[in-house]
Amino acid sequence: MSSQKRYRIEAACPQCGCSSVSHLTKEEIRKRFGDVPNVELECSACMLKYSKPMKEACPEWDKECRMQED
Numbered sequence: 001m002s003s004q005k006r007y008r009i010e011a012a013c014p015q016c017g018c019s020s021v022s023h024l025t026k027e028e029i030r031k032r033f034g035d036v037p038n039v040e041l042e043c044s045a046c047m048l049k050y051s052k053p054m055k056e057a058c059p060e061w062d063k064e065c066r067m068q069e070d
């Protein structure tokens with residue numbers, strides 16, 4: 001079992017309002033979203049692709065991500 005911290009990424013589809021919540025580790029976030037300021041998501045209900053600022057989807061990660069910059 002991994003003891004790695006998981007971050008909660010939350011977003012709601014702008015079209016149908018269906019919300020999605022993911023719990024990802026730091027590596028998974030980097031792999032999936034890169035270092036861009038927006039997260040790209042696909043709605044599981046209506047398949048709409050949309051993006052959301054990382055600071056809204058996961059304020060915790062956004063904060064730690066900034067602190068790691070040098």
Ligand SMILES: [Zn+2]
Nearest residue numbers: 013016043046
């Ligand atoms: Zn949707």
